[in-house]
Amino acid sequence: MKRFFGALLIGLVSLAEIAEANTIRIKDLVEFDGVRGNDLVGYGLVVGLDGTGDGIRNSPFTEEIMSNILERLGVNVTGEQFRPKNVAAVFVTGVLPPFSRAGSKIDVTVSAIGDAKSLLGGTLVMTPLTAPDGEIYAVAQGTIIAGGISASGDGAEVVQGVPTAGVIPSGARVEREVDFNFSKLQSIRLALREPDFTTAQRVEDAINRKFGRGVSRMLDAGTVLLDIKSTRTASPAHALGIVENLTVTPERKARVVVDQRSGTVVLGEDVRISxxxxxxGNLTLRIEEKPMVVQPNPFAxxxxxxxxxxxxxxxEEPGIGLAEVDGGTSLSEVISGLNALGVSPRDMIDILKSIKAAGALHAEFVVR
Structure with a gap:
């Protein structure tokens, strides 16, 4: 009897661990309305390149921005012609995180827009970063870490990675804060990244169960409304600090995702096949051209x-013949049935398409 109860206890603990492993924090399932980043973009100049910059003749905008920067520094270049090969015009992009304060730093990405061959070893000159409203929110400057390398000679060229783009970690300093008074919010919406009525209902139930009363309400498959005042917390930040760490078990659509370029097939847990x-089988058509030169006889x-x-x-290869795939009631059974066909991943993609067309694949079929 003791052994029986011991085995039963172990089984219950294992089931509890499996159930716990399937739960996801609310912060990983939703986006909080108003808590979002803002895209920034700027147009600047990279200097200090080892002869891999823009050709001024092919990129006249590089000469223009270089002249503007020099004139702002008090150097008069009006009427001068210069053809440096160590500068490149670039776009600088970044994201201003929510609640960023003046003086904090953010990462930026630098990308060449001219015919520069590499940004390796270059330095970005002070570049203002603007948001869609036209205001400057950050200023970027620093040494670029390029993601590739290139080498060339008279008869060959080798390129590894993308040397015309790079990043500057903590390369921009925030100069302006986004005007948003988060502490005055009376309610906030939780937007599910994967809209689903069941998941939204579970999020609502988890929040109400935590506070012991109805503080949240599902609006639709992708939105749950949280009443900040009803939570009786000190501020909206305190309320979200409690809500975001609650866990729920999300529901997912049965989905088969196919990447035809790499031959990758991914099956969701709820995929079923009748x-x-x-x-x-495989059909191969071969056409060979072997032209023959015919010459007249000598002196003819x-x-x-x-x-x-x-x-x-x-x-035509014999193929696999007619094989039966039993209806799968679990993902492992579906995989076993498909593996029994003994075909390559790319052939499996065609088979799954045909099974879907026959109405036997009960899942959303996504081709990328």
Whole structure:
């Protein structure tokens, strides 16, 4: 009897661990309305390149921005012609995180827009970053860490990675804060990243259960409204600090995702296949051209001609015959049934398409 209860206890603990592993924090499932980043962009100049910059003749905008920067520094270059190869015009992009304060730093990405070959070793000159409203929110400057390298000679060139783009960690300093009074919010919406009525209902139930009263309400499949005042917390920040760490078990649509370029197939946990028979084979068409040169006899009249010679053939492999795939009630059974066909991943993609067309694949089929 003791052994029985011991085994039962172990089984219950294992089930509890599995259930706990399937729960996800609310902060990983939703976006809080108003708590978002803001995209920034700027147009600047990179200097200090080792002869891999823009060709001024092909990129006149590089000369223009370089002249503007020098004139702001008190250097008069009006009417001068210069053709440096160590500068490049770039776009600088970044994201201003929510609640960023003046003086904090953010990462930026630098990308060449001219015919520069590499930004490796370059330094970005002070570049203002603006938001869609036209206001300057940050200023970027610093040494670029390029993500690739290139080498070339007279007869060959080698490029690894993308040397015309790079990043500057903590390369921009925030100069202006976004005007948003978060502490005055009376309610806030939780937007699900994957809208689903069941998941939204579970989020609502988890929040109400935590506070012991109805402080949240599901509006639709993708939105849950949280009443900050009803939570009786000190501020909206305190309320969200409690809510975001609550865990729920999300529901997912049955989905099959196929990447035709790499031959990758991903099946969701809820994918099901009805009982179906599958036959698959390969058909190969071969055409070979072997032209033959025909010349006249020595000292005879005539001319040399090329006579076309074509060989065409069709080869058909026997394939797998007609194989039966039993209806799968779990993901492991579906995988076992498909693996029994013994085909390559790319052939599996075609088989899954055909099974979907036959109405036996009960899942959303996504092709990328």
């Amino acid at each position: 009982r179906v028979a599958v036959s698959q 009249e005539g001319q040399t001609v090329i006579v076309p010679r074509t060989r065409a053939g069709i080869e």
